[in-house]
Amino acid sequence: MPKEKAAEGAAEFRAARDLLLELREDQEAARREFTWPRPAAFNWALDHFDEVARRRPDRTALWIVEENGSEARYSYRHLSERSNQVANWLHAQGVRPSDRILVMLGSQVELWEVVLAAVKLGAVVLPTAVALSEADLMDRMDRGGVRHVVCAPTETEKFVGMQGHWTRICVGYMDGWLAYPDSEHTALEFYPPRPTAPDDPLLMYFTSGTTAKPKLVTHTQHSYPVGHLSTMYWLGVQPGDVHLNVSPPGWGKHAYGSVFGPWNAEATVLVVNQLRFRVERLLDEVVRCGVDTLCMPPTVWRMLLRNDLASWEVGLREALSAGEPLAPDVLERVHEAWGIPVRDGFGQTETTMIVGNGPGQPIVPGSMGRELPGFRVEIVSPDTDDPAETGELCVDLAEAPVGVMRGYTDDGDLTRQVTRRKLYHTRDMVTRGPDGQITYVGRFDDVFKASDYRISPFEIESVLVEHEYVAEAAVVPSPDPLRGSVVKAYVSLREGVEPGEEAARAVLAHARGRLSPYKRVRRLEFAALPKSVAGKIRRVQMRRTEAARGTIPEGERHPHEYWEEDLPGLGA
Template sequence: MSKEAAAEGAAEFRAARDLLLRLRDDREAAHREFIWPRPAVFNWALDHFDEVAERRPDRTALWIVDEEGEEEKYTYRYMSERSSQVANWLYGQGVHPGDRILVMLGAQVELWEITLAAIKLGAVVVPTATNLTEGDLLDRLDRGEIKHVVCSPVDTEKFIGLHGHWTRICVGYMDGWLGYPDSEHAGLEFHPPSRVGPDDPLLIYFTSGTTAKPKLVVHTQRSYPVGHLSTMYWLGLRPGDVHLNVSVPGWGKHAYSSVFGPWNAEATVLTVRQNAFSPERLLDEIVRRGVDTFCAPPTVWRMLVQTDLASWKVGLREALAAGEPLNAEVVDRVREAWGITVRDGFGQTETTLLIGNSPGQPVIPGSMGCEMPGYRVVLIDPATDKPADTGEICVDMTNAPPGVMKGYADSPELTRETTRRGLFHTGDLAARDANGNITYIGRGDDVFKASDYRISPFELESVLVEHEYVAEAAVVPSPDPLRLAVAKAFVTPAPGVAPTAETARAILAHTRDRLSPYKRVRRLEFADLPKTVSGKIRRVQLRREEAERGTIADGSRNPNEFWEEDLSEPDD
C-alpha cells in the first residue's frame, strides 16, 4: 500500500475531526454535516499520531503525576519516536501483526508506549487490569488465545503457576522474562512489515462482567481510533487542552478518555496516580495542573461532593461523567460550587460514545442528552420489537457506523443476537422526549416488577443519594409474599454517618416523601457495595443474594438491615 494512500486516509480522518472541533458548540450543524471517515488505508498511530508529532513535536502528549506529586511529561515527538522503537523491538522478539498481547500495566508511560507500538505493528492489544485474580488471568490467556504477555516486575508472580506458549515480557528485569528496557537499543524509525487493514483487529476487551462471564469484545484498526471521534466531540476537547480522566487502565473507558479521545484532538492526557483515592488530593491536582477538561465515573463525583467543592478554585471548562448515570443531586452541587454543569454520556465497551450532553447545549436534568454525530439511536420496545418512546437503546447499523465493535471473538451466536435486524442492541433501557433527549432507565435485567409495576433501580437510587446520609446506593428486588417483590436499597453511609435505625428511618422517610407508594423503598441495608474492577456497582450480585435468601417468613434480618415496618411510628 502506497504512502499516497496512507496520506489520503489520514487527510480524510483529520477533515472529519476538524469539522467536529469547529462545530463543538453547534450540535445541530455537527449532526447535519458530519460524515464518518472511512479511509481504505489508515493506521492511527502511524498516520495520525506521528503526523501530530511532526507538527507539534514539543506539545505534551502524556503527563503523569505520581503519589508524591512528582511529574513526568512526555511530548508527542518523544511518544512517536519511543513507540517506533518499541515496535521494532517487539517485532524482533517475535511479535507479529495479528498476534494478541495481554498488557497488564498500571498508569505508567510504558502502557501508552506499547499501545502505540502495537497499533503501528498491527498486533492486537488485550488490555488487562492489574488487580485480576489467577482465575481471571487463566481465562484471558486461554479464551483470549494470548501469544505474548507484558507486565510489571511485581505482577510476574501472578503468572508463575500459569503455563502456556506465550512470550513473557517484563517492564523491568526478572529471571525468565524478556527485559522491556532493552527496547531502548532498537532503531527509532519503524517500517511496518505489512500494512494491516482497517477492519483487522486492534483491541480485544474482556467486559467487566457485571451480569455474566466476561465477553471478548473485538475492536478494529478503525472502530476505536475513528469511532472515538464521537467521544472527542462529547468531551468538548480542543487542541492543547489538559484532559484528566479518572479510569483504571485495562478497561474500555481508559481507551475512551485517556488515549483516543484526547489524542484525536491533539490534547494532553493527564493521569494522577493514587494508591488510595483521596478526593482532596485529586482536587488539588486539578487546580495545580490547570486542567481544562475532567471526566470521572459517578462514584468519584459522589466522593468529590462530600468535600467543600467551592474551596477549590478550578479552571475547568468541561466536566463530565460516564460509566453509569450521574444523579441530579450531584450535578446540582457541582454547579453551585463551580458554576459548571457536569455532562453525562453513554457508551459501552462494545461502542464509542453513543449518547451525550454535548458541549454548549442546554442540559435537561436527568437526561443523558442526544445521540452523537454519526450515530442514529433508536429505542425498541422489548415486547413488540418496534420503535417506541421507551425501550432498549439500539444503534441503527444501516450505514455501519465505525464505532461499533466487530463482534464477540468467541461467540458468533451472541454477535448475531446482538446485531439482529440491522440494529446493535445495547441491553440498556431509556426513554426519549419530544426534543430527542434520552433519559436512562436501567439495564434490561436490572428493571424489576413490584406490585405489578415496573421499577427502575436508577430512579430510586437518584432519590436516595439526594439524602445527606447517603454516599452511594443500589436498589434490587427483595422477595415478598404479598407483592412478589419490594424495592430494597443497599446503602453506603456518608462519611461519619452511623448505620443505625435512626439513620435508616430518616432515609426511608426521605424516599417516602418523594416517591409514589408503589415505588417506595421498603427495605434498607447498610453495606459496602460490590463493584467490578472497573468501578461499576454489581447489582446482579446483590440481586442474586436477595433471591437466594427467599421470602423471609421468620422475621430475621441481616446485620444493619431495616424494614419499613421495623421503623414505623404508631401514627404512620
C-alpha cells in the first residue's frame, strides 16, 4: 500500500508540473487551471528525483565548472545512487528522521548529495553559508538544535571551541571527524526507516537579517519541494535545459534556483565556481555551456553593463532577476544586446516565488509582474490591514498555498503575528496598478518619511545606480532641524572613481534631474555599504547611524560627506 500511495502522489505531482510546463507562456490560464498537488504520500527525492533518474538516467543533473577550467558532470542516475549511499551511511552514523543537520559546504557535489539524502531519510537540513563568523555559527548551532554537522576540512576550525553532543562529519579527512568519503562503500539501494509526511520539517533557513536578528524559518517535505513549482514556472525552465543560478549556498535563493526549481523541470543545474567573481568569465561560460535560463541578482546585472554585452553571443531563452527592481536602462541594454527581456519576480525565504513576470508576458519596466500560479495576494494598509492600492504585500492563506513556510521555528508569537487574519504578511510594501501589475516600493522597515512625504529607498536608489560613477547605493533618512528628516544617500563608487566634490556634484545633479522635488537627495556620503552575511544591504544600520547623530551642528560632516549647500549651484 505505501508504494501504491507514493506512486499516486508522484503522478499527482507530475500532472501539476506538466500543466505548468504546458501553459508556460499563458500566465492567466496557468493561474486559473493550476491547483497545488497535495499528495498524502510523496517524498520528492524518492518519488520524483529517482523517477527522473530511472527514465532519464544519463541526463546531466549537475554540472560544476571550476576556476581552473576543470569540470564534472553528474547524471540523475549518479546522484540518485550516491544520495542512496549517503542516506544509508548517515543513518549508520546515527542520523535519524527529524534530526537537524547543519550543512556548511560550498558549491561542491557533496552539497547536493546531502540534500537529496536528507529528503529521503526525513532528516532536516540547516543550509549554512561558509562565510559565517564563528559567533553567527554558534547562534545557528544553538537556536537550530543541531545534532550533526557536515562541512569541508577548511571549515572545521570554526567548530573547535563549540560544546555539545553532535556528530562531526567532514567532506574529506580530518582528525576527530567522521570521513564522508566512507559513504562510497555503502549499499546503492536505500529503504527509508519510515515514510515521510507532508508536514515533516525538511529545511530550516536563517533569514538574511537585514533589518533585525535573523529569523529561523521552517519548511516542510512539501512546502519547498512541491512549493517550488511556482518557482519553476517563473524561471521558465524546461526539461533538458541548462540553468545557471548565481546564488551561493546557504540561503533560500540557492534552493530556489539550484535545487528544486530546475530539478522539478528535469533540467541541468550549472555551477560556475570563481574564487574572485568576474562577470566576463561568467558570460564566457554562459556561451560555452549553452545556458538556456539565467538568473542573477540585480547587482550582477548592473555589473554586466560595464561590458559590451553584444560581444557575447548567448543562446539564452530566459533571463531573470530577483531581490530588488532593475533600473530601466539595464532592461533596455540587455534587450538591445541579446533580444530578450529580463524578467523580475518576488519571493522570500519564508515562501517560494509569489509574484513574477512569467515567460512570454509583456514587461512593464519596474514591475515585478502578477501573482504566480498557486498564489493569491492582497495589498493592505500596514496600519489597519484594510485593502489598499499601496501597502503591504500579503499572501492569502485561505486555501493554504503549499509554498509558504510552516512557521518560525523558535518564535510562535512572531508566526502568529505574520499570519494573522489568514494572511501571510511579507513586510514588503508594493503598489498595484489598474493592469494588475505589482510594483515594489520597499521593505516595510526601510520606507520612511522626509518633509512629510513617504519615501521608498528603492525608487531613489534605482536612479542613483544609473550614474556611471555609482556601484551601489542605499538611501536613509537624515535628521534635519527644519524638515524633520531629509533624504540621504550612502554611495559606493565604482573602481577607479575617487570620492570628492566633483563626484558628489555629478551624482547629486544626476539624481536631481530625474527625481521629483520631494524625493530630492540632499545629502550624500561616499562609503562602503554595510551588508548582512547574505550580502544584502543593511539600511537599518545606516539609519541608526544617522539617528544617533541627532541635530547635526553647523558645518559638521563625516569624511566624504557632502550636503547640497556645500556645493554652489545645487543647494537652491
